[in-house]
Amino acid sequence: MKNDGPDSRSERPQGPLIDIERSEFYLREGERLAHMGSWSLRADGIFDYWSPETFAIFGFDPAQGIPTLKEWLDVLRPPDGDRVHALIRKMFSQGVKGDIQYRVEHPEHGQKTMRSTGDPMFENGVVTRLIGNTLDITKQEELTQELRRREAYLAEAQRLSHTGSFGWDVSTGEIFWSDETFRIFEFDPKTEITIELIVQRTHPDDRQAVQQVIEHASRDRTPFALEHRLLMSDGSIKYVHVVGHPSTDEGRRSEFVGAVTDITEQRRAEESLRRSESYLAEQEAELRQILDLTPNHLYVFGPEGDLLYVNQFGLAYLGVDLAEMVAPSRINFIHPDDRQGYLAEKEKGLLAGKSYEYELRILRHDGIYRWFLGRGNPLKDEQGRITRWYNTATDIEDRKQAEDRLRHENIVLREELGKTSMFEEVIGTSQVLQMVLGRAAKVAPTDSTVLIMGETGTGKELIARAIHKRSKRSERPFISVNCAAVPASLIMSELFGHEKGAFTGAVQRRLGRFELSEGGTIFLDEVGDLPMETQIALLRVLQEREFERVGGTEVLRADVRVISATNRDLQAAIADGAFRSDLYYRLNVFPIKLPPLRERKEDVPLLVNYFVDRYAKRAGKKIKHIQKKALEALREYSWPGNVRELQNVIERSLIIGEANEFSIDKSWVANEPQSPGSAPPDQKGNERQRIEAALAQSNGKVSGAHGAAAKLGTPASTLESKIRSLKINKFQFKGV
Numbered sequence: 001m002k003n004d005g006p007d008s009r010s011e012r013p014q015g016p017l018i019d020i021e022r023s024e025f026y027l028r029e030g031e032r033l034a035h036m037g038s039w040s041l042r043a044d045g046i047f048d049y050w051s052p053e054t055f056a057i058f059g060f061d062p063a064q065g066i067p068t069l070k071e072w073l074d075v076l077r078p079p080d081g082d083r084v085h086a087l088i089r090k091m092f093s094q095g096v097k098g099d100i101q102y103r104v105e106h107p108e109h110g111q112k113t114m115r116s117t118g119d120p121m122f123e124n125g126v127v128t129r130l131i132g133n134t135l136d137i138t139k140q141e142e143l144t145q146e147l148r149r150r151e152a153y154l155a156e157a158q159r160l161s162h163t164g165s166f167g168w169d170v171s172t173g174e175i176f177w178s179d180e181t182f183r184i185f186e187f188d189p190k191t192e193i194t195i196e197l198i199v200q201r202t203h204p205d206d207r208q209a210v211q212q213v214i215e216h217a218s219r220d221r222t223p224f225a226l227e228h229r230l231l232m233s234d235g236s237i238k239y240v241h242v243v244g245h246p247s248t249d250e251g252r253r254s255e256f257v258g259a260v261t262d263i264t265e266q267r268r269a270e271e272s273l274r275r276s277e278s279y280l281a282e283q284e285a286e287l288r289q290i291l292d293l294t295p296n297h298l299y300v301f302g303p304e305g306d307l308l309y310v311n312q313f314g315l316a317y318l319g320v321d322l323a324e325m326v327a328p329s330r331i332n333f334i335h336p337d338d339r340q341g342y343l344a345e346k347e348k349g350l351l352a353g354k355s356y357e358y359e360l361r362i363l364r365h366d367g368i369y370r371w372f373l374g375r376g377n378p379l380k381d382e383q384g385r386i387t388r389w390y391n392t393a394t395d396i397e398d399r400k401q402a403e404d405r406l407r408h409e410n411i412v413l414r415e416e417l418g419k420t421s422m423f424e425e426v427i428g429t430s431q432v433l434q435m436v437l438g439r440a441a442k443v444a445p446t447d448s449t450v451l452i453m454g455e456t457g458t459g460k461e462l463i464a465r466a467i468h469k470r471s472k473r474s475e476r477p478f479i480s481v482n483c484a485a486v487p488a489s490l491i492m493s494e495l496f497g498h499e500k501g502a503f504t505g506a507v508q509r510r511l512g513r514f515e516l517s518e519g520g521t522i523f524l525d526e527v528g529d530l531p532m533e534t535q536i537a538l539l540r541v542l543q544e545r546e547f548e549r550v551g552g553t554e555v556l557r558a559d560v561r562v563i564s565a566t567n568r569d570l571q572a573a574i575a576d577g578a579f580r581s582d583l584y585y586r587l588n589v590f591p592i593k594l595p596p597l598r599e600r601k602e603d604v605p606l607l608v609n610y611f612v613d614r615y616a617k618r619a620g621k622k623i624k625h626i627q628k629k630a631l632e633a634l635r636e637y638s639w640p641g642n643v644r645e646l647q648n649v650i651e652r653s654l655i656i657g658e659a660n661e662f663s664i665d666k667s668w669v670a671n672e673p674q675s676p677g678s679a680p681p682d683q684k685g686n687e688r689q690r691i692e693a694a695l696a697q698s699n700g701k702v703s704g705a706h707g708a709a710a711k712l713g714t715p716a717s718t719l720e721s722k723i724r725s726l727k728i729n730k731f732q733f734k735g736v
Contacts, residue, residue: 032056035136041118042129043092045069057114057136059107077103077111084116092127095120101137113141155179162262168244170218171254184240184262186232203229203237217256221246227263239267297362297372297393303386304508305350314393319365335361335369340477340516342374347510349376353386359400362393371400426462427610428603432595436463443590444470449542451527451587452565454594456717457644460565461525463592468521473561476520479513484526491534493550502551514547514558521561527587528568528579529703535580542586562587567717568703575731576701596721597639597646604635607643611650612662619654626662637669640718688726691719692733700733 031037037054041047047066055062058075069088073081080102091098098118106112118132155178158164164181168174175193182189185201195214202210206228217224223245230238244258291298297314301307307326315321318333334342338360349356355377361369372393379388426437443450444467452460461480468478486494493502497512513522524530530538541547545558564587573579597604608631616623630653639645653664694708701707702723703716708730712719723730 036133038131038133040129040131041069041088043127047072048129054134057106057112057134058104059109075104075106077105080104088130091118091120091130095122095127098130098132112136112138159183164260166244166258166260167247168256168258169254170221170256181260184238184260185230201230201232203231205229217244221254237264238262239264296395299391299393301389301391303388305346305389308388317362317364333363335363336476337361340479343511343516346376349378350389350508353378353380359396370395370397372396426459426466427607428600429606430600430603432600433603436592436594439590439592440467441470443467443592445472447471447473447561449561449587449589450563450592451590452563452592452594454565454567455596455640455642455721456567456715457642458594458596459643460567460594461523463594464521464523464563464565467563468523468561471521471561473520477517478521478523479517480523480525481513482525484529488531488534491531492537495534496537496547496549498550499552502549506551509549512547512549514541514560515556517560519559521563524562524564526566526568527564528566528570528573532578532580535583539580539583539586542583567720569720572702572720572730578704597642601635604646605631607646608634608650611647612654615651615654621654621657622660623654623662624660627664630662630664633664633666633669640721687722688728691722691726691728695728695730695733698733700730702730 031051031053035053035057037057038049038051039047039054040049045068047069050060050062050066052062058072060067060072073085076084084100084102087098087100090096097120098116101113101115104112104114113136114134115137116132116134118130120127121129121131158178158180162180162184164184165178166181167176173195175195175198177185177193179189182191185198187193187197187201191197199207199211199214210226210228213224213226216222223243225241225243227239227241230240232238239262241261241263242258244256247255247257292312294311295313297317298309298311299307299314300309310318310322310325315325318325332339338358342358342360345356345358355375357373357375359371359373362372363369373396374391374393376389376391378386379390381387426433428434440463450464450467452463454460464480465478468474481494483491492498493506493510493512495512495514497510497515498506500506500508524538537547541558541560542562546555547558548555570579570584570588574581574584608626612623612626634646634649641648649664649668650662652668653662656665657663690712691708694711695702697711698706698708702709702719704710707716709716709719714722
């Protein structure tokens with residue numbers, strides 16, 4: 001229809017003509033979308049009508065007009081052109097309908113597949129024309145070919161795996177079998193399969209069970225799986241595994257699809273294996289009886305530490321069975337004070353693949369703990385891989401009681417020592433020390449976080465242990481971690497544990513120190529050396545009482561008291577950007593500053609007597625007298641290494657000395673000035689210059705690889721002490 005301009009709509013005729021045009025438009029658009037064209041062929045062999053889509057699917061130009069029958073037949077691929085022409089002649093001569101599929105060569109898209117259908121039109125009983133349509137089925141044909149290829153692959157896969165498929169319409173009883181299913185049951189593929197025929201092929205002893213499964217599935221429309229035997233026509237037996245599931249296509253639940261697998265060879269192999277294992281089973285039973293009667297606990301673990309076996313002697317002692325031992329809610333029979341140490345030794349052995357041993361207390365079924373010596377030994381295969389861990393526990397209660405009796409002989413001595421020392425090995429009666437111990441005694445019963453500050457060797461861990469023992473957590477573990485001794489890459493795992501596979505070398509889950517100290521106290525020594533990432537994780541524990549293992553997602557609660565210690569100036573570290581201020585304030589809830597030994601020299605004689613007695617007994621010597629000159633020299637020395645240095649000097653003297661009188665080599669305590677500030681003026685000036693020069697080079701930074709301490713070859717704590725004693729303002733060198 002012609003469009004004469006914007007106003008042509010007002011001149012168009014109304015009524016039926018408009019409806020015809022609309023219908024024609026819909027018809028052509030439908031043909032285009034369906035890739036289907038319509039045509040009309042007269043009896044004289046001339047096409048008198050082609051729809052636009054007919055031109056498109058055959059690749060003819062509408063401007064050239066409708067092609068002749070010959071021109072059209074020429075684009076059909078041989079021998080399809082002859083077949084189509086023969087059908088046209090038959091439709092005209094016999095007046096029959098036509099339906100044919102053929103291939104054409106499209107000028108732009110190559111080979112395409114078409115399907116044409118046509119009806120004859122009669123006038124006075126004679127066919128005068130054919131009217132029909134042609135559908136482009138290229139895509140459908142390609143999908144059909146692909147489906148056939150996949151069906152061929154599936155059939156071959158079923159043949160190789162001895163697995164056939166089936167379909168079963170419960171409502172009609174119709175059953176479909178794949179070729180492999182026919183081969184498994186050894187039926188002719190032309191056989192009509194019925195439920196009765198399947199049951200008949202089933203072994204007589206299994207028929208009732210098979211019949212019950214079929215009835216249950218057909219009634220309840222539920223999935224089924226079973227194994228049963230087939231009795232073949234030659235008397236042989238096959239084993240098959242059958243599974244079926246209700247079909248959910250289009251909401252239908254009356255059909256089942258499934259698979260049948262021939263497992264005859266598998267069953268024969270299993271039977272052969274059972275026969276070959278029969279002798280080994282008898283031998284194992286005898287060995288197990290011997291192990292059960294052995295008067296020692298025997299535990300067998302898998303390579304990852306999972307419990308596999310406990311002998312009857314051990315189970316009788318514990319008063320449980322093996323199922324209770326391996327259950328997730330099993331009782332921990334190890335004494336709470338021994339668990340952390342035992343687990344640490346066990347984990348060390350598991351990681352190293354080496355034997356280990358540890359003394360621990362194990363709970364008896366009557367509620368009494370007895371001492372045992374636990375040993376773990378790995379069993380390795382030819383490649384050196386661990387396949388089992390064999391652990392034994394030998395009762396050593398009698399030996400431990402004998403040791404306890406020996407320890408009790410020292411009770412009087414320890415009580416006498418307690419009169420001069422408030423906290424166990426923290427020896428001294430000086431006023432400055434008593435003030436420190438008084439503060440420790442006040443904070444001990446609380447759960448407050450404590451920060452212990454002091455130079456190296458002043459006994460920070462002794463104070464921490466004393467606070468723990470005087471707290472309500474004293475029955476729970478006290479775990480000590482030297483943060484400076486653990487590599488920065490492993491400190492997170494050390495504190496919070498890790499999951500299996502969290503990093504290279506993480507072959508199994510490892511509990512961190514926070515988990516091991518649950519309910520008790522964790523002592524973080526040298527906390528100032530923690531990496532920044534670990535500081536953030538520690539801050540979370542202090543604020544929210546929770547953490548996560550490295551590589552894990554589970555949030556764990558932490559009921560742990562934190563006591564930390566440092567010999568560093570944390571405020572200076574905060575200024576250097578090496579320590580978080582928010583973490584400092586969380587740690588510094590209750591600060592305790594330990595005095596260096598040079599500030600409580602009145603305690604030196606008491607310490608000397610204590611260490612002389614201690615190391616003389618260890619060395620098997622009897623010291624009846626301490627030289628006055630030796631005691632004076634020890635008292636006058638400035639002790640930059642504090643109590644630890646004094647301890648080492650006394651031990652060294654006892655090793656070297658032969659007489660029953662204690663003496664020292666004065667050269668050991670003559671290499672330091674007698675007191676802070678007593679060095680000659682020129683020596684002090686030179687030392688100040690060297691320290692200030694190093695601080696200037698390191699921009700005021702003391703610790704670290706590029707700090708002043710590293711440049712001077714001096715421990716950072718010692719350098720900090722000298723900076724304070726020389727009253728050097730290290731902050732003036734920042735930015736120099």
